[in-house]
Amino acid sequence: MDTGLKGKVVLITGATRNHGKATALAFAAEGANLLICTRKSMDLLRETARLATDRGSKVIAKQCDVTDEGQVNDLLQSGLSEFGRIDVLINNAGWRVHGDVIKLDMEEWQAALDVNVHALFRTCKAVIPGMAERRWGRIINYTGNSFMRGILGPGTLKMATLGFTRAIAQEYGEHNITANCIAPWAITVERNAGHVSSAIPAVRVEGQAIPRRGTIEECASLAVFLASDKAGYITGQNYAVNGGAYFL
């Protein structure tokens, strides 16, 4: 399928590993150029950049804390000076907060709200005006299945993400900008030691329609499709990549 992504400029937040990295490499394989960032490990980000460059992409890799408006604007400026525009924005950076409603630590809640929700506002503010001017753009936000499974912290924040995505879809459809979400589930990913929380029920794939874990590449391919010219009539949606674990 010709995705029409050759030469397009794609901004991906949180691109050191897992979905962010796989998405970066999938766009690189389509001939897109990349602006990628991380809050933490520049070593890992440089590795993503190296692999994408090997696939023929031009890549800018920058440290950026998406909770800091100044840093987001600096990131955008780097992309604009090199590429002149941003065509696709992938909001992948995320931060989990877990706990019982009553015991939820409000500082952790605010921090998670900042990364998962307020950051979307900042990145969209940075890239949408240019997209609107050129009358072409794609916003893709990673959600997940937490709100389908009733996991309180991530479920709340990711449903907020979906609501916001629909508002962007509504407001910018006339500018030929689409906004969608990708909801991965039961995907094999690397996790930090100690990251697995007892608040999240273990993944059971036995009862799924496709009884195996999915790969990050299988999710990334959906991001590529949604960003393509062929997906121009899809907007405001939340597409699951979940082996049929649940149906929307």
Add this chain to the structure above:
Amino acid sequence: METDLKGKNVLVTEVGNPLGRSTALAFAHEGANLVLGSLDDSDSLGAAQQETAALGIKVVAGIYIAASEDSIKQFVQRGLDEFNHIDILVNNMAWSAAQQTFAAMSFDKWQRAIHLGLTRSLFMCRAVLPGMIERSWGRLIQCIGLEGFVGGDPATSAVYGGLIGLTRGMATQYGKYRITANCIGYGGVDGLDNFPGAYSVSRLNDPLTRCGTGQETSSAAIYLASEDAGYITGQCYLVNGGKCFL
């Protein structure tokens, strides 16, 4: 239908708007006692208090500051002081917000709206939950509007989406205590949405080309709060004249 709500204690927020007011009245008609709250509108709060108390139930009313969890705790405490426990929370966040485009919205306004809608609701739920857990019975009802489903004002859309996620999370966490958590997704509510510029104003191509009356819109909260609705949790029931479908 027997709702078993007589003598139950119900906290309803934002009774200053028509939806909150009609919800409070509907519970009063069922014989429930009320704790009525509002962010700032003390005139309409007083009117709602008078109107509901006239039906022979006990009512306390108070205002709170959205930004402050302490203020919300104090407000809930007033209800607890009067009634000893709260059985049902109807957190009425459905309002027809002034529609602002993403292009025109400042970060400060966005952040404030998220706090006002989402974090405030979290505070309200945290304040009433311990008593519900202790008594092994409770109903948490979040009233939201259309924007979470169909877009619109970006902050409102995010808040309503977030409240659905919060509801599902609370449903999962507290089901074992016989506490249910549900949302009601309103749209086209008479007095709330039928003014020029309201996002969910009834349109000619809607299945029901009229606004929903107070009784029609508050009845869903009564049902979800009733004993018979004890197996319904984590859901969002739409009461919107068919403006959107799930």
